[in-house]
Amino acid sequence: TGESYTRDEQGYPQLKGVTLKIWMPIAKEYVDVVTTYAEMDVVKKWMETCDVNLKFAHPPLGQEAANFAVMIAGDELPDMIFSNGIDDYYPGKSTMAYEDGLLFDYTKLVSKKNTPLFIKKVADDPYFTRAIKDDEGRINTLGVAVSGSEESCTTMFGLMTRKDMLEATGMDVPVTIDDWYQMLKAMKANGVEYPLIIDGDNYWKTRNAFSNAYGISANHYYIKDDNKTIAYGPYEDAYYDYLSTMSKWYAEGLINPDFMNQDQQQTWSMIADGVGACTVNHLYNYNPYYYMPVESKDPSKAMVAVDFPVLKKGDTMRLMATNRSIGNRKYITVDTEYPLACVLLLDSLYDDDLEFMFSNGIEGLGYTMSENNYPVINTITADTTDEELLGSRIYPLETESDSDLDYLLTDKYCFGAQVGCVQFGVKQSYEGILGEWRLNYTSEESETISKYDTDLNTYRDEMMLKFITGQEKLTESSFDAYRKKMKDLKMEELIAIRQAAYDRYLNR
Incomplete structure (x- = not known):
């Protein structure tokens, strides 16, 4: 990439003060106190630690989809898009965004030198190994949040x-x-x-x-x-x-x-x-x-x-x-001038101290420590001071949650x-849970899902309620009629799409 950065004695990347712009919705709790996450204590600490200048583009509350569309249609994209922006608002999600030339493929930059924490905490976990790449072999999960662990696979x-x-x-x-x-x-x-x-x-x-x-x-x-x-x-x-x-x-x-x-x-x-x-x-x-x-x-x-x-x-x-899953995806766009800086910054999210800070905030402001030495996050109320809000956590930057079973049983x-x-x-098995986070769909598959899923799910819920409450008598004949209607609503095509996506997942 033509970039060159060093690490300090603690191993944090030093990004030479480059400016990186991030599109990311802001939580409603903070809009009366700050205009940007860059004013929050945890982000200030992050910028200081990694010697980077972060500028956030926050869509107006309730206008995330419209603002995202305007951003995509604009002349220049931000360096990164956080908070599942691509997956939630771009037609065809990341698959189409790569095809349309919007996203930077950073696969070759993922290495033990550049991304040691991501490799240790996500890529080397057998449960996530296949999921870190898409069907084209691109690593597209750097910076994702990991929920649960092999020890703590609970359902909440x-x-x-x-x-x-x-x-x-x-x-x-x-x-x-x-x-x-x-x-x-x-x-x-x-x-x-x-x-x-x-x-x-x-x-x-x-x-x-x-x-x-x-x-x-x-x-x-x-x-x-x-x-x-x-x-x-x-x-x-x-x-x-x-x-x-x-x-x-x-x-x-x-x-x-x-x-x-x-x-x-x-x-x-x-x-x-x-x-x-x-x-x-x-x-x-x-x-x-x-x-x-x-x-x-x-x-x-x-x-x-x-x-x-x-x-x-x-x-x-x-x-x-x-609860075992990955989510809250973050993407690097093709318009960034600093792809390596973006990669190094995303990897820093997995640092134990930084992750703790993003998950809990600043001690005394965002959380207090329990008698078991676990953080207790302060609930935001009408009486929460501006200083406490500024010291609060930023949940979308969290990369680990509910992984410590002892913490769950003694404090949460x-x-x-x-x-x-x-x-x-x-103690129960979750091997049969599919988990949509594992799958990537082609643009044609995404279009079919978008076209038929809603009607099928609506009919499913209506009939479930009618069968249980007796509004529709449950007999073999009425159940056969229900299944025929499901088939008419493209049930078998939708199953085939998930099957094809899962087959590709197994072949990664």
């Missing part, structure tokens, strides 16, 4: 039940789908109006809480047992069995009838009031909506974690929705049933 959600209501049934913690059915019926007989409380946020569905037992994803494409074949859960024969269970529970009054119109706060209140007993929910929301206001003050209403049910004892599951998900839910989650 779980199944829970009121301990007192379970004990009142005289039954053990349920293991199988039938155990669940018997438990819910016993709770109903004991006066619990709706033993299973679910809500419109759909964690019960999107995280495969009950469909896992039937070997399918309830909402997505997944990898079948041969680890090669892609299928779509709501199009599989087993989806009929899954729907049969859910509709049976609903018909017998074991599920709250208005679940699609109720949010998590409402459903947690129903459990607190004794209207319900069991739920499927995100572990974070359990704390402010239930543990702190209810359980911590009245231990008799304590929740206990329940493992994910199987069809028969001894069955194993492989469709645990996992350490209240009540959270610990048990995490422990259940980490």
Whole structure:
């Protein structure tokens, strides 16, 4: 590239004060305090550490897509585009952006000399090795955020039940789908109006809480047992069995009838009031909506974690929705005069000290340390001072999250049933989870997906609700008609596209 840079004694690249422009949305919490991320303490520290001048182009809040289009149509692109800008707003995503000559291919610059941290933390991880390149062999993941780890492959959600209501049934913690059915019926007989409380946020569905037992994803494409074949859960024969269970529970009054119109706060209140007993929910929301206001003050209403049910004892599951993924992609454009500087800067995001700073902010301003010596991020409220805001973290610059299981169990998900839910989650297999972050689509494939996905997903959701609630009687005939309609909506073409993309992924 004609560039030459050195590193200081700590190994940080010294970029000779070059100016790099970055397109990146700004978080709404900061717009009243700063006009650019360059005014934030963590970015000032980053610039000082790497001897670089960063200028940010922030789109107006709510106008990200329109601003992105104007930028792309302009005379000159910024040096880099952050925050999934290409993937979220460019037709055909990165594949088309490379074809259209917008992105710089930095593959040859990725080396142990230039990008030692990226290689160590991302490229050398067997789970991500294939995913760091696209189907053309270009490395396009420098600077991505890595979520989870082999140790901490948890899902961040779980199944829970009121301990007192379970004990009142005289039954053990349920293991199988039938155990669940018997438990819910016993709770109903004991006066619990709706033993299973679910809500419109759909964690019960999107995280495969009950469909896992039937070997399918309830909402997505997944990898079948041969680890090669892609299928779509709501199009599989087993989806009929899954729907049969859910509709049976609903018909017998074991599920709250208005679940699609109720949010998590409402459903947690129903459990607190004794209207319900069991739920499927995100572990974070359990704390402010239930543990702190209810359980911590009245231990008799304590929740206990329940493992994910199987069809028969001894069955194993492989469709645990996992947090292991890469995201928040960053790209270098062809208009940069300093491609090597961009590469070195992106690699610095993986430095332990810088990453800690981006994830947490400045101590005393963005976070405090817990008694277990883990950072506790300060919640931004109306009372947060300008100084504290300036010292806050910048989440889109984070490159590592939830990788330390000890941290999760002692400081993040350490209240009540959270610990048990995490422990259940980490022991399950997620080998059947496809993960769209692995796949690249051709421009033609992207166009087909864009054309048909929305209508198919809308129909899927409508029929799922009708089948479960009995608005549409679930029979073999009605299910066949549902599948025929799915086929008419290009279901098999969409499966074939994912299959082709996954085949290319396996061949990288």
